[in-house]
Amino acid sequence: MHALALRVPREVHEMNPLLLLLLIQEPTLCALASTTNDTRLPQDPVVLDSAWLIHRQGQSPSTRVYLPDPSLSLLVGDLDGNGNLDEVEGIDALVWSPSAISPGSDASDFLFSTERGFGTFNDGDLLRWLPTQGLTVEWAESDITLFLQPNSGTFDLDAATVIGEELFFSMRDKLIGTVLGDLEDGDILAYHRGTSSVRIVYSEGQVQALVDHATGQTSAITDVLSLSQLPGSQELCFTVQSPTQSDSTVYAEGGGGRIVPEFQETNWGFQVSSELDALAFVPGGMVQPPILSTDLPSVSQGSILRFKVRHGTPGAVVIGFRASKLNCTFRAGAGLGFILLDKTDYWLLRQFYHGVFCPIQLDGSGSGTYDWTVPFLPNPLPYTDMFFQGMEVGNGFITNPIAIRVS
Numbered sequence: 418m419h420a421l422a423l424r425v426p427r428e429v430h431e432m433n434p435l436l437l438l439l440l441i442q443e444p445t446l447c448a449l450a451s452t453t454n455d456t457r458l459p460q461d462p463v464v465l466d467s468a469w470l471i472h473r474q475g476q477s478p479s480t481r482v483y484l485p486d487p488s489l490s491l492l493v494g495d496l497d498g499n500g501n502l503d504e505v506e507g508i509d510a511l512v513w514s515p516s517a518i519s520p521g522s523d524a525s526d527f528l529f530s531t532e533r534g535f536g537t538f539n540d541g542d543l544l545r546w547l548p549t550q551g552l553t554v555e556w557a558e559s560d561i562t563l564f565l566q567p568n569s570g571t572f573d574l575d576a577a578t579v580i581g582e583e584l585f586f587s588m589r590d591k592l593i594g595t596v597l598g599d600l601e602d603g604d605i606l607a608y609h610r611g612t613s614s615v616r617i618v619y620s621e622g623q624v625q626a627l628v629d630h631a632t633g634q635t636s637a638i639t640d641v642l643s644l645s646q647l648p649g650s651q652e653l654c655f656t657v658q659s660p661t662q663s664d665s666t667v668y669a670e671g672g673g674g675r676i677v678p679e680f681q682e683t684n685w686g687f688q689v690s691s692e693l694d695a696l697a698f699v700p701g702g703m704v705q706p707p708i709l710s711t712d713l714p715s716v717s718q719g720s721i722l723r724f725k726v727r728h729g730t731p732g733a734v735v736i737g738f739r740a741s742k743l744n745c746t747f748r749a750g751a752g753l754g755f756i757l758l759d760k761t762d763y764w765l766l767r768q769f770y771h772g773v774f775c776p777i778q779l780d781g782s783g784s785g786t787y788d789w790t791v792p793f794l795p796n797p798l799p800y801t802d803m804f805f806q807g808m809e810v811g812n813g814f815i816t817n818p819i820a821i822r823v824s
Contacts, residue, residue: 448473448699454692456687458482460782466532467508469483479685481708503536510529516547527545542557564615576644589602625637639658666682711821729809734776735808742758743759
């Protein structure tokens with residue numbers, strides 16, 4: 418019997434032995450992400466730039482929607498008081514930062530920054546959704562600007578992750594005359610809130626060198642678009658804007674620069690060219706929730722509204738709930754991880770009293786539809802907002818919540 422000869426790549430020999438051990442032991446990676454522009458996926462034909470996506474090693478199809486845009490708007494609420502849910506225009510950063518209020522992993526465990534400011538929030542603020550408080554600022558744009566003290570240019574957070582007590586970040590635009598000198602949009606910096614200090618972690622040129630080493634090419638990166646930290650190896654990782662054929666590829670700093678396995682551009686499964694504008698690796702992974710959707714945000718009383726479910730468990734039965742009030746209840750590990758509907762709401766209690774739950778039988782791909790006859794409103798109500806959420810019978814996986822205006 419002959420021994421099997423394995424060829425070990427030169428790059429592996431050059432790696433730090435401790436890093437190599439960590440890479441061997443690295444768990445199956447799972448990340449949430451968002452794209453710069455609207456995109457398409459094999460099972461999600463319409464993906465807006467504010468949707469949160471989930472991608473994990475070994476998953477097929479490779480990438481799916483985790484939190485669709487209408488559900489994010491529902492969490493944000495009506496901040497301007499115009500009677501409509503606020504639209505979130507693009508996600509600039511996603512940061513895994515577990516909260517103390519939730520028993521599992523869910524939307525409250527992430528910080529996010531938006532492409533444009535809205536309500537009282539700036540586009541460089543890192544925000545967290547909390548069910549009892551709504552949106553709160555965890556890291557303020559004004560604090561970072563205060564310590565950078567630029568003479569020219571406007572600070573806008575373009576990528577971020579939190580490691581220990583430091584916020585690692587990159588900016589959308591160049592800043593002139595800061596306390597660290599002129600800063601490029603491809604620089605990676607770290608801000609320590611406790612010591613009120615800012616440092617350069619990697620210059621844009623050093624980031625370029627990491628990408629060059631990983632790819633064996635020398636195409637200009639143009640900008641850093643997202644940051645995160647790898648579970649296991651604890652490496653800083655990132656995506657860049659150029660070249661186009663690899664602007665969704667995730668790079669890690671280890672070994673002088675490497676590509677994270679199964680997180681290359683082709684692994685994401687985008688059906689149009691897409692950049693990753695936000696990225697957050699999640700230790701232990703996340704549960705894929707069934708996704709609930711409709712084609713219309715508003716309907717007339719007495720009409721027929723079609724609900725759709727996708728990304729569910731093949732063959733499962735999904736039952737639906739509706740309410741006119743919201744009050745969050747967490748359920749660890751159960752799909753989205755929380756029920757947003759108020760358990761004391763009249764419409765929800767009425768459902769349980771009559772035992773009418775609008776069941777949807779999912780097919781072999783985990784998809785299904787249900788046609789609902791919209792009830793007539795009592796006079797003199799001109800309209801009312803109804804909130805919907807579903808749950809798989811058996812495993813208890815919870816869908817995302819959506820809002821429908823009935824008039």
